[in-house]
Amino acid sequence: MALTIGRVAVQCGVGVETIRFYEREGLIAQPARPESGFRKYPPDAVRWVRFIQRSKALGFSLREIRELLSLRVDSAATCDAVKGRxxxxxxxxxxxxxxxxxxxxxxxxxxxxxxxxxxxxxxxxxxxxxxxx
Amino acid sequence: MALTIGRVAVQCGVGVETIRFYEREGLIAQPARPESGFRKYPPDAVRWVRFIQRSKALGFSLREIRELLSLRVDSAATCDAVKGRxxxxxxxxxxxxxxxxxxxxxxxxxxxxxxxxxxxxxxxxxxxxxxxx
DNA sequence: ATGCACCCCGTACCATACTACGGTGTCAAG
DNA sequence: CTTGACACCGTAGTATGGTACGGGGTGCAT
Structure with a gap:
């Protein structure tokens, strides 16, 4: 079930470094880290990355994507905010x-x-x- | 007649550093340098910079502008090459x-x-x- | 002759979105 | 138990087009 960073990367067609880069930039949540230190991603992680890829394809910058992602988890935010973006x-x-x-x-x-x-x-x-x- | 780098910059609406940058990048010829070391530009220098600015406004990158400029001084080159670009x-x-x-x-x-x-x-x-x- | 604006140079920094590198640690298969 | 693939980290480099900075020298006017 749990994925290594390499598997997530392959599934999304990006490099491992790109995933780590997105994490550093706050676009992807910090995954679980067992004692080995290796990142353990839930299957959903693939969709996080796809969200970024699709948003990029629509012309959003990483900064803007970060904003979209924070709207997504902000329970006080409404659809209108997203539509506005x-x-x-x-x-x-x-x-x-x-x-x-x-x-x-x-x-x-x-x-x-x-x-x-x-x-x-x-x-x-x-x-x-x-x-x- | 001869212009300092500052005068050229003001006439073109750019910073002094931009002129020096263009020179480093090979977009502008090295001007005369009297003993003081200060660059001495002919009035034409303003047009060199304007050439760059107009080309940029048409979507050419600095690399492409450098190519246009070398076509200009290449006596073997013809109009067709420019038209092609x-x-x-x-x-x-x-x-x-x-x-x-x-x-x-x-x-x-x-x-x-x-x-x-x-x-x-x-x-x-x-x-x-x-x-x- | 003194002050101030201007010039010199090299280097580092801005944003954007990655990509590469080097040295080290871990996991899994044979 | 060894080997190879994969993971870790921090740092640096890529391309683009400049912009800023620091420490110094110069030219002109008063």
Whole structure:
């Protein structure tokens, strides 16, 4: 039933060091430690790590994930708090997308201005980047 | 005519340390150094820094900017090489946008499932993040 | 000539999320 | 009982793009 750190790591597709890192960072509870000193994880530990992995995939930083996890164990906290974090993250992502779109627009504008073949000393892209303000 | 590092920094809105950092990283040429040891920049130096700033704003990393700069001084290089970097960066940005959109979709799906008010122990968002695979 | 702003250098530090290393101890199979 | 795989710990290194610090030297104005 009880798992070693190595088994948890393999089940989650991460390295042992990553689990220890999450523990140090307060993302994973300290597991039982028999006299040997070896960590003994309950099967649930795999889900703790998966929670972190899924949250990361949604764009949450480890700091934010730690906050989500503390909301989970805070009996006074409600769903709204969690929802709020998710909505804030959505807003965050939208801002990033907007920013990336602007970058892309600017790059497209530069690339269409460049017809190639000329030496780089006459490149309209480099000129646009280097021109005085 | 010649500028101190501090003047260049102010003109570009960056710190003196940033200019020295760019120099160390090979993004800015070593300027003249009279006996005092103080860097003496030509007025053009401001444009070197602006080139870096604009390239950064388009999403290029310092490593990529270094490459753009070496294309600029490579008389054998042509515009196409520069255009290629710009197009690669556009593709890069599109990939990032796609990734962010997927995150957003997933988050939206979770938030609409959450109606708030309940304790976090029954939060559908947290449940989705923590459920076994 | 004296003060103060500015410059020099090397090094260390910030956040992020790990990853690697070295030296040692433990468990389980043969 | 030995051997090999696995675990322990603390520290340091990776990439990115700077920022800060400490101890010193310089240049200009008053």
């Amino acid at each position: 998710a909505e804030a993250k959505i807003a965050d992502i939208e801002k990033k997308i907007g920013h990336l779109r602007e970058m892309k627009q600017a790059l497209v504008k530069l690339t269409v201005a460049c017809r190639g073949k000329r030496p780089t000393s006459e490149c309209p892209i480099l000129e646009a980047l280097g021109d005085g303000d | 710009a197009e690669a960066k556009i593709a890069d940005i599109e990939k990032k946008i796609g990734h962010l959109r997927e995150m957003k979709q997933a988050l939206v799906k979770l938030t609409v499932a959450c109606r708030g008010k309940r304790p976090t122990s029954e939060c559908p968002i947290l449940e989705a993040l923590g459920d076994g695979d």
